[in-house]
Amino acid sequence: MDTAARHSILVGIDGSQSALHAARWAAEEASERQVPVRLFHACVVPPMGPHVTTVTTAAMIESLVEQGHHWLRRAREEVRAAVPELTVRTDLRVGPAAGEIIDESAKSRLVVLGSRGLGGFKGMLVGSVSVGVAAHGHCPVVVVRGRMPDDPPPEAGPVVVGVDGSAVGDAAVEFAFEEASFRQAVLVAVHTWLDVSVADTWAALPRDIDWDSVAEDESRLLSERLAGWREKFPDVELRQRVLRDRPVRGLLEEAEGAQLIVVGSRGRGGIVGMGLGSTSQSLLHHSACPVAVVRPEA
Template identity: 40%
Template sequence: MAEAGRKAIVAGFDLSDGSRRAVRWAAREASARRRPLLLVHVLAWPFEEHASIRMPGEDGLREPLQQALRRELDALVTSCREIDAELEVRSYLPYGDPVEVLGEQAAEADLLVLGGPRIEEQLGVLGSTSAELLTRRSGAPVVVVRGDRDEPGSGPVVVGVDGSPTSRLAIGFAYDFASRHRWELVAVHAWSDLPLDPFARVQQWELPWSEVRDDAAETLSESLAGWGEKYPDVEVRRAVTPERPAQALFREAQEAGLLVVGSHGRGRIRRALLGSVSHAVVNRAPCPVAVLRAG
């Protein structure tokens, strides 16, 4: 059972199949971390609870809607307790803006878990609520549960490493997750953002490729320094590649249980705020994705 006063894992629920899988994933992670679990559905329709504007017939619709949503949440609470009978689970059904409510909850949470679009939806992209929450610069790490499975499987944990401060946060998160689940950790450092395929052009360019690769391997080694002593039980495989970062991460994540990245975008638009690599993986990865924010 979760210890009193510990930060909760917060799972957003929006009635979609993806959010149901996210809730079950969150329940298993809360059990593994010995944390309480909070299920949140934000009622944004028709208006906030204290809004001065009222729609005709609103009062007659409000109570049946609340009751139906409470039944949904109660059923989810029961299914979470089937995963772990001692898991501390509660639900929350507030009125308001989903981004603001979940953002406030994430500020005090251990982890925020959200559902992602199905991979086979070729035109599907991350929902607006998830995208807005991921672009915020502070708050708990966010896990977007992608794919069709809510069980963790057998790993490995794949982490993107680029030497940045958020990358260091991602490494710590990945080591902790791999240790608790007893999975292999794959640390990936991809050093090419070149517009052309370096494998096809390498012989035509007068660049010291061996030195570049050595520098990349050194960056990876420096980034991982000290973590092996803290987590001696974690088996680590290092992958250094001249591919583009997103391509390398997708390749390594095909059989992964979790993909972990840092977000450190600097632009004004959402994609730039999230960072191009993290933007790509939360929309296209074949497995759950954890995004560590700079804070």
């Protein structure tokens, strides 16, 4: 793989409207980061039983490949229209979509996908390729979403980042500062510190906890955590929010009107081998703006 691919932003193209939104989002991103865009289609060949002849199979693959190239050309036109000076490359591989994109993510700077594809059904909130790549990709993955399926993503508003104090969370914080700086957007750093539903477990909690002191401690920890990044990105206007709530609720609330929400692939909870924590997973389903899932570099 050449270095150009390693530095490029890969966009998954499958002929859907959502993938075209992803391509346009990636074009703006690539223009900020001054890297090429690589439009990528995995040509998925459906399993065929023994009643299908080899000739039919070959003809079918040929027409699927032809269709894939057509979708890639269409996406390239969109990208060129959005940012004419951008370097754009198209690539097609025959194979399962999530697997092929996860492989390619190891050689990419960033992967950008739509939230929905050509499959799915009415009421489905996010597609399996998007969730699979967000869970197992080797680089940061952005799933481009709007308020409703097929809506374009919002273009203005703050960047919101979830800070949980974990190593994975630190990678997310760096990514969020970069994005806020590019976008000249306010960065809202959200730290929620009660990862249980208080209402359900209230009886079990000790009664003599001084919640105000806990909140103060958590605020101080958040400031300390962000101090280095503040220095590195003095241009970014930072707002800190410390909430006694579950992360997903706090983040979704803060992300109302945001243009991007950034989270680590998983947080302090979860189990080894789990690709995505529950917060990241839920945001992929419910956010009204693009979600960036970030993991530390291998």
